[in-house]
Amino acid sequence: MLEQLLAGLEPSERAAIDDEELQILKDVEAEMPVFAAERSQLLPILQHIQGRHGYLPKLALQMVADYLGVTIGKVYGIATFYNQFKFNPPGRNPIKVCLGTACHVKGGEIILENFERRLEITEGQTSPDREYSLERVACIGCCALAPAVVVGDKVEAYVTPSKVEGIITEIEVRKAMAAREQERNEAANG
Numbered sequence: 001m002l003e004q005l006l007a008g009l010e011p012s013e014r015a016a017i018d019d020e021e022l023q024i025l026k027d028v029e030a031e032m033p034v035f036a037a038e039r040s041q042l043l044p045i046l047q048h049i050q051g052r053h054g055y056l057p058k059l060a061l062q063m064v065a066d067y068l069g070v071t072i073g074k075v076y077g078i079a080t081f082y083n084q085f086k087f088n089p090p091g092r093n094p095i096k097v098c099l100g101t102a103c104h105v106k107g108g109e110i111i112l113e114n115f116e117r118r119l120e121i122t123e124g125q126t127s128p129d130r131e132y133s134l135e136r137v138a139c140i141g142c143c144a145l146a147p148a149v150v151v152g153d154k155v156e157a158y159v160t161p162s163k164v165e166g167i168i169t170e171i172e173v174r175k176a177m178a179a180r181e182q183e184r185n186e187a188a189n190g
């Protein structure tokens with residue numbers, strides 16, 4: 001199924017699929033037969049792919065459509081109806097900006113705009129290097145800390161535009177240190 005789909009792609013579309021995505025597609029192909037090939041399994045299959053891989057690659061949606069014998073439009077219709085589904089891979093540093101009422105009132109939109117400008121992506125997107133993904137979320141349950149943002153697993157409180165800069169700088173510094181550490185280890189090993 002996957003081979004056929006890949007063979008039918010334009011060269012530029014094929015080239016846009018990186019190793020990570022290809023592996024996900026292979027996994028999806030291997031895992032799908034666990035589910036019965038019935039329309040009632042559409043939602044469970046999408047939930048499985050989302051849960052296991054963090055998003056629904058475009059070709060995976062086509063594979064699901066082929067497997068269940070439904071149109072791609074039907075699959076998209078379901079996938080876009082539920083906001084639990086994402087269509088871009090999560091970044092290594094997922095950033096979730098709370099836009100619940102308390103955070104909205106305290107300037108959550110401005111914080112979101114600051115992240116968008118700084119990362120050069122818009123809400124719902126992942127940076128091309130997959131380092132960052134950005135999304136808006138509803139109340140995360142810490143309204144007293146508004147405006148709040150979740151970076152990875154950590155809640156950042158009372159976020160201001162300058163704190164946005166600080167958050168990104170901290171991630172970049174951590175990344176640079178990890179890269180240096182790896183270089184040192186590689187040099188030490190040989």
Ligand code: FES
Nearest residue numbers: 098100103139142
């Ligand atoms: S509204 Fe943002 S934490 Fe509740």
